[in-house]
Amino acid sequence: MGAGVYTIDTGHVRPRGVASYLIVDGGRAAFVDTGAYSSVPNLLEALDSLDIDRDDVEYVLLTHIHLDHAGGAGRLAGSLPGARVLVHPRGAPHMVDPSKLAAAAKAVYGEREFAELYGEIVPIAAERVTAVADGARITLGARTLEFLYTPGHALHHVCIVDRDAGDVFTGDTFGISYRESDTSSGEFIFPTTSPAQFDPGQLHASIARIADLRPGSAYLTHYGRVGRIEKLAADLHSDVDAFVRIAQGAAAAPDRVQRMQSAIYAHLCRRLDAHGFSKDEGARHALLDVDAVLNAAGLDAWLTRVAA
DSSP: OOEEEEEEEOOSSSSSEEEEEEEEEETEEEEOOOGGGGGGGHHHHHHHTEEEEEEEEEEESSSSSHHHHHHTTTHHHHHHTEEEEEETTTHHHHHHOOOHHHHHHHHHHHHHHHHHOOOOEEEEEEEGGGEEOTTTTTTTEEEEEEEEEOOOSSOOEEEEEEETEEEEEETEEEEEEEOOGOBTOOOOBBOOOOOOOOOOOHHHHHHHHHHHHHSSSSEEEEEEEEOOOHHHHHHHHHHHHHHHHHHHHHHHHTTTHHHHHHHHHHHHHHHHHHHOOOOOHHHHHHHHHHHHHHHHHHHHHHHHHHHO
């Protein structure tokens, strides 16, 4: 990782699926994203392994409030007495009162699966939650961190730019790049269009906003640090357009969600072939199936919204 940045595997769902980042500078620290409730022990263990006192953590920075990114924020804040939680204004009320957030997730997953995936969502005292403006800056040690609004995946999404290191923490805006798909050609990346606020125009603009910064690295929540930003941005733009074509082609079909799932999987497999990925069908399904399902659901929600 970059100097003073540590990648923590949250252990949510599978190894190397969801990352939290710990930024350390001048004896002060901040987390970027937290994983789910069950992820918090991994984050606290990272502090202990680095001999960082919990009182020295100033911030918990949330790219957005989807539960794989922010479900553990309340539990983590309870262990970090001096930390403030910074989040987009649309997300801030849901960190203080997560009841609607939990109810929406339970409606999708059901009570049992919700409990297995996300456990508990702990509320955070209002005075500890700060809504950040686009372009807002904070200092951490000698570093300057800037928040940029980056909708497209979610309306309440922010990216966090380390102005001193020249890197950016991108949450889900700059896509997904699992390390299992790396080849001699480099990293393989694709966008996430999961429910329920995917918007292709916004996502194109946000990807371009990140690329225009010319960062040395992007730190993705799913999963890890990637380089070659200009190349990966071009791949993301191309895939956003491809996913939109897939959605539009299936829009009138009674089984359009299933059609989109299959088409997304097939599209990404063709890209993997071109990328030099040689693993078998089983490995491909293990790598892509969950995201194909989520992306199809997000495209379905987008089709419903634009047709209304």
